[in-house]
Amino acid sequence: MKEVTIYTDGAARSNPDGPGGYGAVLLYVDRGGTVHTRELSQGYERTTNNRMEMMAVISGLECLKEPCRITIYSDSQYVVKAIKEGWIVKWQQNNWKRGREPVKNVDLWKRMLRDLEGHDFDFVWVKGHAGNKYNEICDRLATSAADNGPWLVDEEYVNK
Numbered sequence: 168m169k170e171v172t173i174y175t176d177g178a179a180r181s182n183p184d185g186p187g188g189y190g191a192v193l194l195y196v197d198r199g200g201t202v203h204t205r206e207l208s209q210g211y212e213r214t215t216n217n218r219m220e221m222m223a224v225i226s227g228l229e230c231l232k233e234p235c236r237i238t239i240y241s242d243s244q245y246v247v248k249a250i251k252e253g254w255i256v257k258w259q260q261n262n263w264k265r266g267r268e269p270v271k272n273v274d275l276w277k278r279m280l281r282d283l284e285g286h287d288f289d290f291v292w293v294k295g296h297a298g299n300k301y302n303e304i305c306d307r308l309a310t311s312a313a314d315n316g317p318w319l320v321d322e323e324y325v326n327k
Contacts, residue, residue: 176305177219188312242295
């Protein structure tokens, strides 16, 4: 299996209701030892930080065309804990509810789970703005997308 590292970050201005953006950096080493990187970002007209964090992960996963061993670094405890601490499994078992309250961003959680299928993966929390080179790149990409557009409309968010 190819080993891939994905760093992610999201940003929303006037959170909630954006605009916002995400940034992701994918890294992998080919058989010859060459490191390849790919930067991804997108802005949305209205959104939240959590949605942008999740979109960063999803955008990275959607680039993968074969099963991979993936390490995903995010500065979002929401995203990392949902996977690592099994929140997402409990939410699914409870019809996407936390107690009696509906889970937010169900559309993105379902999409992320679908995109993780077939991969061997781990999520790791990285402290934001702590000097991690790739987290800083993701932050710049997300901030630029949030501030400069052009922005897409997040239909799921707007129609809630």
